[in-house]
Amino acid sequence: MPKDRKAKAKKARQKEQKAAELKKAHEKIEIAFYKELLSLLDKLEVIEHVQYFDRFDIYSCFRFRSSALIFEQVGSRKPTLELEEVSKALLQSYMKSQTYTYTNGAVISAYEVFHILESFRYIIGFKVRKQEPHYEEIKEKLWDLKEFLDRCLIDVQETIKIWLRIIGWIVSIPDKENILFKTEIEVTHNKEDHSLDYSYTRKFRIFYEAIPVERRSVVVEGLRRPCYRFQVGDVNGKIFNLTIKRELFGFKGTPIDVYFQSHALERLAERLDGLMIGVSLGLCITEIKRNPIVHDVGGGKYLLDVVINDIKLGYFVAYLIEGYLLIKTFLFVTNTSTPEGEKLDRLSGMAKIDKEYLGIDRLSTFLAISPKDAPELKELLEKAGLGYLLKMDGSTLAFFARLNPFNRATDKSGAISCYFKKRNELPVLSDLQ
Known part of the structure; x- marks a missing residue:
């Protein structure tokens, strides 16, 4: 009994002490x-x-x-x-x-x-x-x-x-x-x-x-492959699923649900490399929902504009499969397979390996470079209608890039200037003759 009384008294003192500390x-x-x-x-x-x-x-x-x-x-x-x-x-x-x-x-x-x-x-x-x-x-x-x-x-x-x-x-x-x-x-x-x-x-x-994430499988090129719903979470406790009006594809009916393959996600992460992949996807859904732009390039293939903060970054390549729009890959706007990329190739004579070397096949290069440090590239891009890529300082994209702890963008203006200098020094074929 004395031990019980001592234990109770100790517990009571601890409780009083804790209450006093809390009050203080x-x-x-x-x-x-x-x-x-x-x-x-x-x-x-x-x-x-x-x-x-x-x-x-x-x-x-x-x-x-x-x-x-x-x-x-x-x-x-x-x-x-x-x-x-x-x-x-x-x-x-x-x-x-x-x-x-x-x-x-x-x-x-x-x-x-x-x-x-x-x-x-x-x-x-x-x-x-x-x-x-x-x-x-x-x-x-x-x-x-x-x-x-x-x-x-x-x-x-x-x-x-x-x-x-x-x-x-x-x-x-x-x-x-x-x-x-x-x-x-x-x-x-x-x-x-x-x-x-x-x-x-x-x-x-x-x-x-x-x-x-909602997942299903579809038959692509004779093989059944997994694909994922193009969706993001919202602040109203609900999921937002991207759908696009069927009329934009030349048909009537209910809006088309959009899915993507993992390859498209990998290319999006690789080519919009200054941004976190979830942010890239969220920005894409927001902009496409607001103003979807679809190009029918034939053979059941469509290009879906990817425009963020009024900056055109490229295209999703998509196909209508089993009643869904399936995004198979993402092309950065300078890619040879895009209209802008083809024009850039004609003006510059660049090959894919040149673009990769200069880093102009991805977003991070344009977020890190200043137009005044790469005048030759600036002139070329402006002729191709892509001059806006060097004007992203202060944009929404630059803001989101700063949020990315893994953003390792480096200024390639030195390598770009060296590339154009070497190109200009090469002899013209007619001079050799």
Whole structure:
């Protein structure tokens, strides 16, 4: 019995100690929040209007603040690639770098809007709606700030969804699994024994789920081969499947489902090598959905334009097989088998091996090179209608290339200049005669 009493007493002391440490940590967080809030209100030049709020109002700002982004897995299938750490790192980077400018010229970050000022914005609206003490002064002095923060918050929440869509592309494996995201803002209502009020906390929850890619087999050149649905996950908890109007192929009926072979995926990764494969696929689906351009080249063969951010990068080579559009490969725009590539060949006399040596058969070269460092190539590309390939600095493609930790693009301007110099030094056949 004495031993039991000692064990219970020890357990009680540990519980009290833990509660005291938790309370101390809570107080530290609360004080830090008040300091940040008052500092931001001072920066926005509205600190003098805090007099219209009582202590409970300010405390409510703390209790109603937004939590950190909370990720929760849905379903039993765990994503193959690490998701939460990548997501948190990218979203935190965005929220600290994205800024908004108030009418007085003060610049605040998305992080400050989301985690500090959002709850103050809510309290302004609450007091005016309920016509609580000083509501007229609050409406006159602070309503412009509330509307500014309303716009900022909507932008932050929508941009978080855009980033989640991109993250889904990054961590998906196109021939294996897609990642679905869904967001939810939850307001928890917990009664605390040590407090006379109720605790309200906004929680921004992000649910994610790994879904297998739809797979089927089709007969290609007499052999049955696997193919994969051209699809990506979205932020509404659903899969987006690419379909193309049948009329673009000269037929009537329901839209055609699009599938791809693994070879097409390999060529896409190889030739759009500055981008992560999931990002390449996601950008392709987004652009083709918006504006599908199909060329019938005969023999049941079609070229499907791949245009990203108004930059034409090449073509998917596809065939209608068993009622589906099957993508067999991807051609970079400089490839000999494309209309632009044929024109480039005629103008330059280049062979496939020349393009491979110069690296102009893939995206990374154009992301790394400056037009002024390769004037001969610039002139040649412009004659072939491909001058835009040297103008990608600051584009969406350049942005996504910076996100790729495996991007090893190197500036080949030296090798390109040397190549053209050597070509110009070769004797002309008529001179030899």
